[in-house]
Amino acid sequence: MKIIQRKNEGYPVSRDFNSAFSDLIRDFFEDSFLPTRLQNSEWNPKIDVFEKNNTIFVKADIPGMDEKDLDVELNGNQLRISGKKEEEHETKDKNYHRVERSSGSFSRTVSLPDNIIPEKIAADYKKGVLTVTIPETKDSGTKKINVKIA
Secondary structure, three states, rough: OOOOOOOOOOOOOOHHHHHHHHHHHHHHOOOOOOOOHHHHOOOOOEEEEEEOOOOEEEEEEEOOOHHHHEEEEEEOOOEEEEEEEEEOOOOOOOOOOOOOOOEEEEEEEEEEEEEEEEHOOEEEEOOEEEEEEEEEEEOOOOOOOOOOOO
8 A cells, every 4th residue: 555645735825715714714613722612522533544564554542432432344445443432521610721622423434455454454452542453465456567669
C-alpha cells in the first residue's frame, strides 16, 4: 500500500470567498474552547496509518474507554473502528469553567489495499491506544507492463 503524505498548505488561492468563509465559520464553532452544548456530540479520535515490513498499522487514540465498547470491523477492504463513550454526569457542587473531554459515539473508516490477509488481522487496546495490525501478502498484484514502440 502506498501511503500518500498530505501537506497542510492552507486554503488554495482559487477557492471562492463563500467556501472559505463557510470553512472559517465551521472551524470557529468546532473549536474546543466552546461549551460542550454548542459542539456536536460526535467526536473523531485521531488515527495514524503506517506501513512497515508488509504490515499496515492503524493506531487510534481512544482514552477512557473499555475494550467492550469498541468495535473493529472489516467489510471488503474497509476497516471501521467505532464505539461509544458515555458522558459523565456527576456535577455535585462543581463549577465547570471549561469542558474539553469528548464523549458520544464515533466511527472512523480506513480504506485498505486488496492484498491484505483478513484472517490474520489483530486488534490490541492498551493505555488508551487501539492498535490494529493488518498483514499484507508480499505480492501486491502489481505487474510491470513494458511499453513497446509501434
